[in-house]
Amino acid sequence: xxxxxxxxxFKGGIHPEYFKALTSEVALRKIEPPQYLFVPMxxxxxxxxxxxxxxxxxxxRNQRIGEQNGHVSSAVHAPLSGKVSALTTVPTANGRxxxxxxxxxxxxxxxxxxxxxKEWQSASxxxxxxxxxxxxxxxxxxxxxxxxxxxxxxxGKKIDTLIINGAECEPYLTADHRMMVEHAxxxxxxxxxxxxxxxxxxxxxxxxxxxxxxxxxMEKALQKMTGDVAVSVLKTSYPQGAEKQQIFSVTGREVPxxxxxxxxxxxxxxxxxxxxxxxxxxxxxPLTHRAVTVTGDAVENPSNLWVPTGTHYHxxxxxxxxxxxxxxxxxxxxxxxxxxxxxxxxxxxxxxSGLLCLSSHRVPQFASHACISCGRCVEACxxxxxxxxxxxxxxxxxxxxxxxxxLLDCVECGSCAYVCPAHRPLVQHFRRGKxxxxxxxxxxxxxx
Amino acid sequence: xxxxxxxxxxIGGIGLVSAAALAIADKxxxxxxxxxxxxxxELLPGANCGGCGFAGCADYAKAMVLKGVETxxxxxxxxxxxxxxxxxxxxxxxxxxxxRVALVLCCGDFTEAVRRSKYNGIAECAAAQAVAGGDKGCxxxxxxxxxxxxxxxxxxxxxxxxxxxxxxxxxxSCGKCVATCPRKLIKLVPYKAEIHVLCSNPEKGPVVKKVCxxxxxxxxxxxxxxxxxxxxxxxxxxxDYTKExxxxxxxxxxxxxxxxxx
Numbered sequence: 032x033x034x035x036x037x038x039x040x041f042k043g044g045i046h047p048e049y050f051k052a053l054t055s056e057v058a059l060r061k062i063e064p065p066q067y068l069f070v071p072m073x074x075x076x077x078x079x080x081x082x083x084x085x086x087x088x089x090x091x092r093n094q095r096i097g098e099q100n101g102h103v104s105s106a107v108h109a110p111l112s113g114k115v116s117a118l119t120t121v122p123t124a125n126g127r128x129x130x131x132x133x134x135x136x137x138x139x140x141x142x143x144x145x146x147x148x149k150e151w152q153s154a155s156x157x158x159x160x161x162x163x164x165x166x167x168x169x170x171x172x173x174x175x176x177x178x179x180x181x182x183x184x185x186x187g188k189k190i191d192t193l194i195i196n197g198a199e200c201e202p203y204l205t206a207d208h209r210m211m212v213e214h215a216x217x218x219x220x221x222x223x224x225x226x227x228x229x230x231x232x233x234x235x236x237x238x239x240x241x242x243x244x245x246x247x248x249m250e251k252a253l254q255k256m257t258g259d260v261a262v263s264v265l266k267t268s269y270p271q272g273a274e275k276q277q278i279f280s281v282t283g284r285e286v287p288x289x290x291x292x293x294x295x296x297x298x299x300x301x302x303x304x305x306x307x308x309x310x311x312x313x314x315x316x317p318l319t320h321r322a323v324t325v326t327g328d329a330v331e332n333p334s335n336l337w338v339p340t341g342t343h344y345h346x347x348x349x350x351x352x353x354x355x356x357x358x359x360x361x362x363x364x365x366x367x368x369x370x371x372x373x374x375x376x377x378x379x380x381x382x383x384s385g386l387l388c389l390s391s392h393r394v395p396q397f398a399s400h401a402c403i404s405c406g407r408c409v410e411a412c413x414x415x416x417x418x419x420x421x422x423x424x425x426x427x428x429x430x431x432x433x434x435x436x437x438l439l440d441c442v443e444c445g446s447c448a449y450v451c452p453a454h455r456p457l458v459q460h461f462r463r464g465k466x467x468x469x470x471x472x473x474x475x476x477x478x479x
Numbered sequence: 480x481x482x483x484x485x486x487x488x489x490i491g492g493i494g495l496v497s498a499a500a501l502a503i504a505d506k507x508x509x510x511x512x513x514x515x516x517x518x519x520x521e522l523l524p525g526a527n528c529g530g531c532g533f534a535g536c537a538d539y540a541k542a543m544v545l546k547g548v549e550t551x552x553x554x555x556x557x558x559x560x561x562x563x564x565x566x567x568x569x570x571x572x573x574x575x576x577x578x579r580v581a582l583v584l585c586c587g588d589f590t591e592a593v594r595r596s597k598y599n600g601i602a603e604c605a606a607a608q609a610v611a612g613g614d615k616g617c618x619x620x621x622x623x624x625x626x627x628x629x630x631x632x633x634x635x636x637x638x639x640x641x642x643x644x645x646x647x648x649x650x651x652s653c654g655k656c657v658a659t660c661p662r663k664l665i666k667l668v669p670y671k672a673e674i675h676v677l678c679s680n681p682e683k684g685p686v687v688k689k690v691c692x693x694x695x696x697x698x699x700x701x702x703x704x705x706x707x708x709x710x711x712x713x714x715x716x717x718x719d720y721t722k723e724x725x726x727x728x729x730x731x732x733x734x735x736x737x738x739x740x741x
Contacts, residue, residue, distance in 0.1 A: 122612065124611075125611070126608075126609070126610065126611040126612030126613070127612065370610075370611060371596075371610060371611055372611050373595045373596040373611045373612070373614070374595065396599060397599075456600050456601050459600050459601050459606055459609075459610070460601065460606075462606075462609055463601070463603070463605055463606045463609060466605070466609065
């Protein structure tokens, strides 16, 4: 094990104000569970899970209530014991509706047991992948890609590097930071398991240099690991935690246009995912809880909470002492890539990393203007796209031209919109344009 | 010769030679065009709306003349034109559908429907819909960012108190607005139909009432008064346009105030 300082970093990016000090020293705290949990069946990328329970059923903690439905899908478990009061649809953070199971909690401590792996070192990777799938582990950095799918690359793709993402480059969020400080030993075992399953030669734990305590904790935890393992200290820059930018910063490899990390022999997993993998294999505990940062200048006590999935946002805010005055804008996730929400009766999911409540001081209102061709967005774009031109094509409904200059490579990090002096809603244009392209592609049967 | 004469002669000469070349080319290289093409084109409205599924009127005319495509695909031209074209081309006129017009199935304007958040992004319905499902309290109603107004080739749609309204006398039934609306609120209904249920919210009454003053609350009164023409789809009344609906008292009696004439 050693520590390496990354010599290079990705091109572009921005340096927003981070506001992480609000919660970076606040230890994770379990919350008092609410009366009802609204557990969505769509907490991951892919098909929603198939509901296995019906109203009136008693469910135990950790009982599987949603079944994996297709290859790219994930199981869902009851976070706590209770009685199913209804099956319904709930709004999710991105404004869509998802099927959900409402559980009225009864405080019962009884739990469904999964047999932990005693000797995981000798277990086959197939067994471990099956357990990871069974436990409903998904990528917890935000996209929620089912982990068992990510860990079984198609034949012919050789994975030599496992990157564990502890960058947490989004302003305000500190959930992953606290996980690394408080659960370094568990994350270490999770990393060992992930390395075994993937058969990767190198392991890099990427952390931005603004979290010295996390770097120290992880260095200590990984001390005993053999082989090519290193804590990779990255420059603090947004979006350092984005998969493709991080691969470049850590390994110097560039994921090709339209490609995936496995095309350059890498798999990137979030630190919280490593923890969830540890929990699934060593404790037989499915993924039902996660760390959520509730922060912002409109929250009484910004905190890092350990939250069962399916908890309504208003319960989280209440657990942090409520709001100070009026919160003008509430964002699920971080301020750069999160989703502004219109209500607080939205449940948390396996991918909810934060809840941000901002007062009117932090939410300036802009009028957007025509592009002045200053080129700042081109400098800021970490994917080396031309946001100004892309947005003008999309405004003119010329989606095909936008597609030609790699609209689909946009990762929606928001760096362009952050620097735009004309306050153009660039990312919103790209999201809309990408939606049009994806619908069109789906219509022609997935052909390019 | 002075320069004026030289240039006059040169330009004139080039003109003569080119004219001769064009005359010869016209004689020997001409591509015979079906004379019926121009006639068919004359019978089409020339709005190039694309409602027939072809790239404009000329393309559709070509398809009819050369490939024998049905003649009744052009809604703006109407049945008389379809028949005339069929006679001209010796094709079967086919069944002529009655005239249909677009209708926005929402009447929750800004005096009645609540907005649940402030939205200051791109003024376009699909973009607004993508931000937390839209700023309108009713997640089924017209967002009012005028995407359909902009796409209408004959300016038949305008915004009135924040919701889109179709002028049915101008509508040529091309269907562009139907495809544009991200909430699938616009439907093509018979021109003759006069009474409509202008709501698309399938939720129960109290849920609708919370977000809109003019929504269908699922009371079933209209279905009782006109059982043959109005059916209940869950908690939302729907007009069956294949049946005749001549109950003007519905408009006054609807407690949700969403049955209206248009």
